[in-house]
Amino acid sequence: MKRNKIALAGTALLAIGAMALAGCAAGGNPEPEGDTPSGDPTAVISVNNTEPQNPLIPTNTNEVGGGLVIQNMFAGLVYYDAEGAVHNDVAESIETDDSQTYTIKIKPDQTFTNGDPVDAASFVTAWNYGAALDNAQLSSYFFESIEGFSYDENVPELSGLKVVDDLTFTVKLKQPESDFPLRLGYTAFFPMPASAWDDLEAFGENPVGNGPYMFEEEGAWQHNVRIDLVKNEDYTGPREVQNGGVDMILYASTDAAYADLQGGDLDIIQEIPDSALQTFETDFEGRTVNQPAAANATITIPERLAHFSGEEGQLRRAAISHAIDREEITEIVFNGTRTPAKDFTSPVIDGYSEDIPGSEVLEFDAEKAKELWAEADAIAPWTGSFEIQYNADGPNQGWVDAVANQVKNNLGIEAAGKPIPTFAEHRTLITERQSTTAFRTGWQFDYPSMFNGLGPIFGTGAGSNDGDYSNPDFDALLDEGASAADLEEGIAKFQEAQEVLFKDLPAIPLWYTNAMGAWGEEVENVQFGWDTWPILHQVTKAGE
Structure with a gap:
């Protein structure tokens, strides 16, 4: 079987050209086919997940359990829609004349959930931290292209990163790389608030983001049990949340998650256990993805x-x-x-x-x-x-x-x-x-x-x-x-x-x-993206 291609990197990169993403639309994800149902905007949805490997720091999260949390709690310069196309999120524009030096402007009046500003420094400081070898971040490789990065010595501040003003910074690469803007929706490139650097260990347990969802209070992450997110009412970006929050249940097995989905105790499952591969499309007819x-x-x-x-x-x-x-x-x-x-x-x-x-x-x-x-x-x-x-x-x-x-x-x-x-x-x-x-x-x-x-x-x-x-x-x-x-x-x-x-x-x-999954009768508007993850912010659910 040979699959049809989804329009991804080819169309996105061809659109970047010399003025990368400068005019990129900041619209939301395309809606699934059919009528968009209404739901209770305060209803909380639930989805299965796995225990994150590490504290929830964007530059040190490179696995799916933590990744699903971080991509919903933070907003980067850009985000990817269901088909993998790039749209501006925090960025107002990303411009370049030579594909080597990029000027990035941030939308005004953006804040983290604790009130810290989302500004040029919140990106540059986070990227410098992620790139420094002494910090041993799992995603340090993603900063390799930026001028000043070294595998031979610790570099606390990359020479290629410059804060121009509160809402503008520049990135100079070691060489021209036309696909650089395409990378900026990845978690390694997310910003971090100034308060994070006061106690990074505490931040990893109770991260403060700027995205569609947030921790309502400390203790929202019950290790090996659940991670509870609520809607961030102050988020004004394109990923408008249609529900009241997300409970991520950290199951010990996908069979247990599937049983809860069948019993109505889970709304969405983002993988199917071996035991249900032959039956899940009939068990949840019309409510599956493959x-x-x-x-x-x-x-x-x-x-x-x-x-x-x-x-x-x-x-x-x-x-x-x-x-x-x-x-x-x-x-x-x-x-x-x-x-x-x-x-x-x-x-x-x-x-x-x-x-x-x-x-x-x-x-x-x-x-x-x-x-x-x-x-x-x-x-x-x-x-x-x-x-x-x-x-x-x-x-x-x-x-x-x-x-x-x-x-x-x-x-x-x-x-x-x-x-x-x-x-x-x-x-x-x-x-x-x-x-x-x-x-x-x-x-x-x-x-x-x-x-x-x-x-x-x-x-x-x-x-x-x-x-x-x-x-x-x-x-x-x-x-x-x-x-x-x-x-x-x-x-x-x-x-x-x-x-x-x-x-x-x-x-x-x-x-x-x-990308395989299924969902219960109470939720609608469920869509899985190019990267296999369910797009949680657009899911609607009936009220109690």
Whole structure:
């Protein structure tokens, strides 16, 4: 199955041109098809979520549990609508004459929920904090393009960031990058209030944002239980809230969330458990979504693991990839709700191709897998068991067991899944480099650009480079693609960069993930976006 493309990075980037986003409309999200129903504007909706890995600081949140909270509590310079198109939010204009120096003007009279102004300093200070190596922020990589950023020394203030006046600042990049404005809707680029710097630890537990929703009071985040948001009445941006708030319930399993949805105790579920893949569209007829999205699933096998470094490691990764029958798993385990991977990005991202040289390593070929494994054994005989670490609070056991069984049967080795109770624990083991096995990974795009599916994950030193992969040829092609004069030239370089990835396989692509979800009878106007997340601010709900 080959999905139709959604108009994302291509149209957005072509529209940027020399005057990036200067005239970009600040309208709201397009409404779902059909009449827009009315609801009780004070009614609170509920949605399932996972416990955030870290305190809720924008520059240190790079996973979906915390990301859903932050994108609804904060407003950035721009935001992405359901199709991935860019619209101004806090920004009044973003202009450039050369795609290297950008002048950003902020709309007047914007405030955080504690009254602090949303001004140029609130962006520049937050970005400087995120970029400084001593602060060890997971999203520091996103500031790499700005003049002054360094991986060799701590830089507390980037030379490329200048406050011009209260509502204006400039950004100078190391090189021209025409897609820079497209990135600015990602959480790493959100502003932070002046009060945050008085006690950043306390801020992470009770963040003060400037977006559509807010914490009503301290203690709104009950760890591993729930996060309660209420409407921010002072938000005047384009994402107008149609409900009274959002209760994010932090479930230990998606099966439990699905049972609550069936029982009327949950309004929206943003993923479907394996047990319901064949029935959810009939269980909630007319109230489901199953659509292509900018997300993928992979297995990362770090070079630091025994038998996975150097030539031996390349051979073993290729053997494991050939040993996996993606077509069988996506049809049987996922009931056709996933699509076998053909590259490292997503079919809905402009530049996607099924014909990148080297991509044949993703084809199921049991005989080829055995041959490559034997070549690796000639270098160093295999010992131990191949295990795949995954979080047990998500719908992962079925596919992990299926992959492990295929590896076991097709390579003749012991293989099994290694469950970790929660997503937060799973991610902490990975980010602290304490995982002793291969592990489940994946990518939900931060902004609709091919670069975003490659650079933050595989670039040397990148914050989401979980396997610590480093290849100077790949890095050079990334840089060439980012600084390309036009979109097509950049895409060509990013495709070349994938050729390097297919040889090294720092992560093994498995399949592309659909946005899947369902909702109860009391809520309407439900829509899932290009990035798989439900668009919560436009959901309406009947009153009690």
